[in-house]
Amino acid sequence: MVDRLSEVFSALADPTRRAILARLADGEATVNQLAEPFPISLQAVSRHLKVLERAGLITRGRAAQWRPCRLDAEPLREVADWVTEYRRFWEQRYDGLDGYLRQLQQDGTRPEE
Amino acid sequence: MVDRLSEVFSALADPTRRAILARLADGEATVNQLAEPFPISLQAVSRHLKVLERAGLITRGRAAQWRPCRLDAEPLREVADWVTEYRRFWEQRYDGLDGYLRQLQQDGTRPEE
DNA sequence: TGCATATTCAACGAGTACGTTAATTAACCG
DNA sequence: CGGTTAATTAACGTACTCGTTGAATATGCA
Incomplete structure (x- = not known):
């Protein structure tokens, strides 16, 4: 580790x-x-x-x-910070245009690590 | 597991x-x-x-x-939900009365699992 | 000192994790 | 068909995890 x-x-x-x-x-x-x-x-x-x-x-x-x-709880704050980088992915709506919109939303804002 | x-x-x-x-x-x-x-x-x-x-x-x-x-990212939402239960612990200020205040804040609102 | 309580350390076993290399499966293409 | 590419499966070694039981350490108290 x-x-x-x-x-x-x-x-x-x-x-x-x-x-x-x-x-x-x-x-x-x-x-x-x-x-x-x-x-x-x-x-x-x-x-x-x-x-x-x-x-x-x-x-x-x-x-x-x-x-x-x-x-x-300090390490839990780090966990929260890490997972927050992905928030937009679980908040996305999947309504048919999903592939195209996902592509747009993901562009250039990749979480680090 | x-x-x-x-x-x-x-x-x-x-x-x-x-x-x-x-x-x-x-x-x-x-x-x-x-x-x-x-x-x-x-x-x-x-x-x-x-x-x-x-x-x-x-x-x-x-x-x-x-x-x-x-x-x-659905499982990451679950992680976020879990860790959020501990948010108040890393947002606490440690200013001298910390022990007493921590005790008060913790009372009766324990995260599950 | 001597005993009880609280906790950790040591040694062991079964199961799992993570890497490797070699072999296999699946699909495309000339 | 035969060869290439993409990916998975198989077999193996090493190391770690998580539980056990038994021994050791640390402190409190009569």
Whole structure:
């Protein structure tokens, strides 16, 4: 994995990790609290957290023997920025002239990467 | 891979595939045309296209011996919808009261999944 | 000190991802 | 038909992912 955006997309490509992010939207939580809803081991959750941390999607504190996790949405802003470049494609109407109009709209405004 | 959103994120977690999508934003292209900029084999690109197709990000036609690829941005709309749920987190200002305010803002509006 | 709790690290296995090269399929054309 | 071009499929190697269980580390507390 070389680039940051790939790392973020890869981290998001797992429903458990997305559920963890949704839980962290409610506020900080410990590893045990985060693991509780899932039918997998605590160790597996700990690894998911490491993936999220490497992607910059969470940060971790230290309080006694707990390692509270906190959401960091900055990488999600980058995702939003990336996907926004394609907005005009899903907002297009397909009404018969679509091929011609699509060609016109696409001209010279290709998203980067 | 079980759910659609994971499939889409996974497809996007590769810079070559994102570059292919960017190229297709200019309009249809054949496999050879898409492969041309990359230092990898045509077969490897063909596989990337299969991944993008399974994720619903491209569709393919048939014209003689060519298989023109076309961008389908519908899954990107789903990505945009998902990430938008977190918008308030990256739009937050961190000005000292941050912990308290974040707690207030997060209350009761957790993104799903 | 000694034990309980919270979390991580290590080692393993099954499955998947991504690249390669070689062979195959499909369509066009002389 | 036979050859060329476009693209896919097959077989393989290497590496990574995601789960497991067992051991280690870190902190709190009696």
